[in-house]
Amino acid sequence: MTQTIDAARLCLLLNDLRLPAIKQGWAMMAERADREAWPAARFLASLAEHEIAERDRRRIERHLLEARLLPGKTLDSFDFTAVPALSRAHVAAICAGDSWIEAGANLILLGGPGGGKTHLASAIGLALVENGWRVLFARTSDLVQKLQLARRELALEAAITRLDRYHLLILDDLAYVTKDQAETSVLFELISARYERRSMLITANMGFGEWGRIFPDPAMTLAAVDRIVHHATIFEINVDSYRRRAALDRKQKGAGRPPTRATIKTIAADVSPPDNQTQT
Numbered sequence: 360m361t362q363t364i365d366a367a368r369l370c371l372l373l374n375d376l377r378l379p380a381i382k383q384g385w386a387m388m389a390e391r392a393d394r395e396a397w398p399a400a401r402f403l404a405s406l407a408e409h410e411i412a413e414r415d416r417r418r419i420e421r422h423l424l425e426a427r428l429l430p431g432k433t434l435d436s437f438d439f440t441a442v443p444a445l446s447r448a449h450v451a452a453i454c455a456g457d458s459w460i461e462a463g464a465n466l467i468l469l470g471g472p473g474g475g476k477t478h479l480a481s482a483i484g485l486a487l488v489e490n491g492w493r494v495l496f497a498r499t500s501d502l503v504q505k506l507q508l509a510r511r512e513l514a515l516e517a518a519i520t521r522l523d524r525y526h527l528l529i530l531d532d533l534a535y536v537t538k539d540q541a542e543t544s545v546l547f548e549l550i551s552a553r554y555e556r557r558s559m560l561i562t563a564n565m566g567f568g569e570w571g572r573i574f575p576d577p578a579m580t581l582a583a584v585d586r587i588v589h590h591a592t593i594f595e596i597n598v599d600s601y602r603r604r605a606a607l608d609r610k611q612k613g614a615g616r617p618p619t620r621a622t623i624k625t626i627a628a629d630v631s632p633p634d635n636q637t638q639t
């Protein structure tokens with residue numbers, strides 16, 4: 360009876376102390392500690408560790424929700440053999456975050472459509488969240504639209520400051536910023552504000568030479584590119600579209616139509632990487 364009263368009171372105390380994991384798990388842990396005759400200090404340490412582990416888990420869960428990453432795009436499901444020039448070890452180092460994210464450096468993924476830029480960007484974002492960083496994935500065009508709206512309401516600075524809580528801002532598809540979006544240059548203000556403070560991961564299917572389309576004038580383009588690449592790692596993903604290759608593969612394996620030698624050869628020649636990119 361006394362125990363019931365104690366337990367109820369303990370629950371209230373743990374509530375007040377904001378220790379939900381201990382509140383939920385202490386009874387089972389106490390039972391085990393009694394059974395195995397743990398010293399009191401060990402029991403206390405296990406309770407504290409349990410609360411911290413749950414706190415971390417909940418935080419990562421929250422950060423995953425807010426990051427708006429693409430479902431299913433993980434490093435495990437990324438086929439590195441399809442991009443021979445990309446080193447898996449380099450990507451793994453990027454995913455640890457520490458040095459570049461702390462320095463507010465950038466990562467740029469360039470290459471034609473279907474090469475896996477968006478997949479890789481989201482997968483890197485996921486790995487970083489799992490490693491404790493805060494990330495936001497956005498289609499560049501959508502984010503620019505939101506910032507333009509904020510500018511009209513004279514709240515651009517506040518909107519950009521709010522994005523500071525994300526250690527990494529993923530701007531997917533820079534090329535899709537439209538001409539009228541370019542005119543107001545909120546993107547330039549975002550880039551300037553984050554420069555050397557907060558990281559960005561930018562994907563684009565055009566080289567820097569064409570970035571003039573995204574900013575209202577050449578001076579601003581130059582200034583923007585300069586800030587972005589000053590501390591940046593650039594991955595060039597110059598491979599055939601993965602979708603197209605997958606479709607060719609399916610066709611090659613051929614449901615129904617018996618493939619002739621000639622067909623296989625033509626397709627194989629078309630899809631294999633150039634000699635200089637063959638992986639060692």
Ligand code: ADP
Nearest residue numbers: 436437438441472473474475476477478601602
């Ligand atoms: P991009 O952003 O470069 O246009 P995506 O990342 O959207 O290309 O890739 C197109 C599709 O192909 C996606 O469904 C993606 O998951 C898949 N894909 C591309 N490259 C790879 C790869 N190396 N391994 C696994 N899937 C890939």
Ligand code: MG
Nearest residue numbers: 476477532562
């Ligand atoms: Mg893409």
